[in-house]
Amino acid sequence: MLKAKIISRVTPVAVWLVIMSLIKWRWGLELIGLWVGGVIGAVMIESDHLVYLLWQQPDEPNSQSFKKLLVQKQYRQALDLAMTTASQRIRLPFHNVLFQAVFVPFSFLVISSSGSAFGIGLVMAMSLSLLVNQVILLAGNRLQELGSIYFWPVQREVGADSKQWYVVIMVFLFLLFSYFLV
Numbered sequence: 183m184l185k186a187k188i189i190s191r192v193t194p195v196a197v198w199l200v201i202m203s204l205i206k207w208r209w210g211l212e213l214i215g216l217w218v219g220g221v222i223g224a225v226m227i228e229s230d231h232l233v234y235l236l237w238q239q240p241d242e243p244n245s246q247s248f249k250k251l252l253v254q255k256q257y258r259q260a261l262d263l264a265m266t267t268a269s270q271r272i273r274l275p276f277h278n279v280l281f282q283a284v285f286v287p288f289s290f291l292v293i294s295s296s297g298s299a300f301g302i303g304l305v306m307a308m309s310l311s312l313l314v315n316q317v318i319l320l321a322g323n324r325l326q327e328l329g330s331i332y333f334w335p336v337q338r339e340v341g342a343d344s345k346q347w348y349v350v351i352m353v354f355l356f357l358l359f360s361y362f363l364v
Contacts, residue, residue: 187266194314195220195221195311196220198310198360199220199303205364206364212299215299216300217303219299223303223304223311224307224308226308228268228311229276230275230277235248235264236248244267273334277315277332279335285308289359290359293359293362294362306356309352309359313353315331316332316349319331320346329345
């Protein structure tokens, strides 16, 4: 179960890294930087679940169970608990449209001006990880869940069309940024 969840989170990033590696980068240190940045970015975007479990909602039963497993040094079980209960957590610091709205221009700056393969891998993996979750919710017609997870910072009701257009625009921007890299 744990391996399947990890694979499902890492696979889209790995596929993007393989495609970008084959299209653009020469085999060398630059390619290693891209891959290391990609792996770290895929993990880093999910770190807000740990923030939630350890500090944001420490009194919830899942948070208490998670902390107990950490104290007992049962790290694998703690990770399994965190991953199996991930869908129950909303109002995460990174998994929301406000973060994405700030992160997209930041990503553009990293891609267009840094020249760092590590930085490019990091921001693109973070963007892709968020985007895959949103596309899955949209494709499954789970618009209410998409709204509660990603649109909670918006102080008004966001319609279904607006949610769909938002995801479409984010997909377009990700593809556009990927195109800039080739």
